[in-house]
Amino acid sequence: MRYYTNQLKEMIGKKVKVAGWVHDTRILGGICFLILRDSRGKVQITASKDKVKEKIMENIKALRQEDTIIVEGKVVKNKAAPGGLEIIPSSIEVISKSATPLPLDPRGITKANLDTRLDWRVLDLRSERSSAIIQIQSKVVEGMEEFLRKNGFLQVFTPCIIGGISEGGADVFPVVYFDKQAFLRQDPQLHRQLTILAGYDKIFDLGPSWRAEPSHTTKHLCEHRGCAVEMGFIKDEHDTMSLEEQLVVAVLKKIKKECKEQLEILEKEIKIPKTPFPELRFPQLYDILAEFGKKLQFGQDLDRESEKILANYVKEKYKTDFFFVNRFPFKVKPFYVMRVDETPEWARSVDLYFKDIEQSSGGQREHRYEKIISQIREKGINPESLKWFTEPFKYGAIPHGGFNIGIERFVMALLDIKNIREVVLFPRAPERYLP
Numbered sequence: 001m002r003y004y005t006n007q008l009k010e011m012i013g014k015k016v017k018v019a020g021w022v023h024d025t026r027i028l029g030g031i032c033f034l035i036l037r038d039s040r041g042k043v044q045i046t047a048s049k050d051k052v053k054e055k056i057m058e059n060i061k062a063l064r065q066e067d068t069i070i071v072e073g074k075v076v077k078n079k080a081a082p083g084g085l086e087i088i089p090s091s092i093e094v095i096s097k098s099a100t101p102l103p104l105d106p107r108g109i110t111k112a113n114l115d116t117r118l119d120w121r122v123l124d125l126r127s128e129r130s131s132a133i134i135q136i137q138s139k140v141v142e143g144m145e146e147f148l149r150k151n152g153f154l155q156v157f158t159p160c161i162i163g164g165i166s167e168g169g170a171d172v173f174p175v176v177y178f179d180k181q182a183f184l185r186q187d188p189q190l191h192r193q194l195t196i197l198a199g200y201d202k203i204f205d206l207g208p209s210w211r212a213e214p215s216h217t218t219k220h221l222c223e224h225r226g227c228a229v230e231m232g233f234i235k236d237e238h239d240t241m242s243l244e245e246q247l248v249v250a251v252l253k254k255i256k257k258e259c260k261e262q263l264e265i266l267e268k269e270i271k272i273p274k275t276p277f278p279e280l281r282f283p284q285l286y287d288i289l290a291e292f293g294k295k296l297q298f299g300q301d302l303d304r305e306s307e308k309i310l311a312n313y314v315k316e317k318y319k320t321d322f323f324f325v326n327r328f329p330f331k332v333k334p335f336y337v338m339r340v341d342e343t344p345e346w347a348r349s350v351d352l353y354f355k356d357i358e359q360s361s362g363g364q365r366e367h368r369y370e371k372i373i374s375q376i377r378e379k380g381i382n383p384e385s386l387k388w389f390t391e392p393f394k395y396g397a398i399p400h401g402g403f404n405i406g407i408e409r410f411v412m413a414l415l416d417i418k419n420i421r422e423v424v425l426f427p428r429a430p431e432r433y434l435p
Contacts, residue, residue: 004018005020005041005083015073015074016072016087018038018043018070020039021038022035022098023042023065032057033046037126041083043086045071047060052089056090056091059092059094066106067094067098069095071091072089102123103119103120104120106123106124108129114419121435128265132263133266133422136266137411139259140251144206146250147250147251152202153203154204155206161183162185162190173212185209186210186211187209187228192205193230201398202230202231204229205227213430219412219420220429221421221428223428224406226360226404230400231401236348237350240401241324241350241352242276245275248405252270252271252273273320277324279326283346294309299331300329302325307356307358311355312356322352325350329345330344335375337363337364339366347363350403352405354413359405360404360405363401364401365401367393369390372393373390376390
């Protein structure tokens with residue numbers, strides 16, 4: 001049986017087998033130190049000439065960084081060793097030899113820029129820092145799933161290939177679908193709504209979406225993943241906001257409890273925010289921004305500078321990193337959002353912010369057939385092209401709403417990562433589609 005390095009504390013005094021990569025070696029006269037790294041951590045292998053065979057000493061001396069090996073030996077306590085224990089080897093088997101020189105140092109001793117790290121992403125992902133980020137991201141998704149299932153939400157899988165453009169924009173990737181043109185989805189939004197109309201009134205969908213935006217910012221990706229949630233029979237957009245903040249708190253509690261080692265590596269501390277999160281609304285937002293010298297035209301969307309100002313404002317006034325922005329101008333939002341009947345220039349459209357990074361778009365959807373058709377026309381879209389979506393609204397539509405929270409952006413904000421590409425296994429951006 002093979003053990004992982006994080007299981008060895010329970011194996012003191014026993015013989016074990018471990019496997020992994022050579023992280024580092026040190027040869028000090030009659031004693032050899034080898035640090036073995038696996039997907040769960042590191043362990044020191046200590047071989048001294050008075051305790052092991054000469055052949056093992058020779059094997060360690062011949063090892064190079066990133067060779068893959070299997071080690072058998074006895075686990076013993078050693079306060080001076082990393083983790084307070086080490087393995088005294090009885091055998092070392094070399095599985096694969098690594099080429100030299102390495103194009104990237106997973107230890108991080110030799111620094112590399114981000115482009116080089118992404119070119120050699122497999123080696124970069126072996127680093128302690130990258131591993132901690134990816135493991136935390138996995139726990140974020142696990143926490144979302146746990147919370148939603150516990151609260152009666154059904155996981156569904158909506159299509160990634162669609163026959164029309166869901167957001168009404170041009171930033172889509174076309175694909176050849178037999179003899180027709182189709183598109184990679186921008187968002188699982190419309191099919192989520194149809195699933196609600198089908199009678200499944202609490203659903204979530206974890207999966208990818210694509211946007212063909214030629215954006216080279218540190219927080220944009222061409223392929224990203226989200227946890228998309230939708231529910232029916234809501235009163236208004238505040239029901240979706242309440243659910244989302246509960247989900248966020250549940251995830252943060254899980255990370256704080258179950259990712260202590262990874263947070264320590266990244267030198268991050270998780271603070272659990274109070275609920276409800278502050279809600280900032282249009283058009284009052286314009287006055288807040290004006291107080292800080294930022295003047296936006298009435299009816300204009302937020303820009304990057306505005307987001308930073310609002311994040312600082314919320315941090316100072318409410319002592320939190322989370323806040324909602326509600327009632328966006330309808331003219332900057334998709335056709336399917338519900339407008340405020342009394343003031344139709346504003347929509348029941350909600351974005352969640354974590355620090356100064358937008359995490360999700362959501363709110364209440366329009367479920368009234370006539371209103372949907374009117375809004376489609378207002379957006380300059382041919383209603384015939386969306387008939388597949390709108391026709392079911394004639395047959396028992398219900399008030400509904402939801403949100404799609406970005407996995408990568410959440411992790412980016414949580415860990416204060418400067419570039420979103422660092423939280424993706426193999427990022428897809430305008431300048432990168434390999435490896």
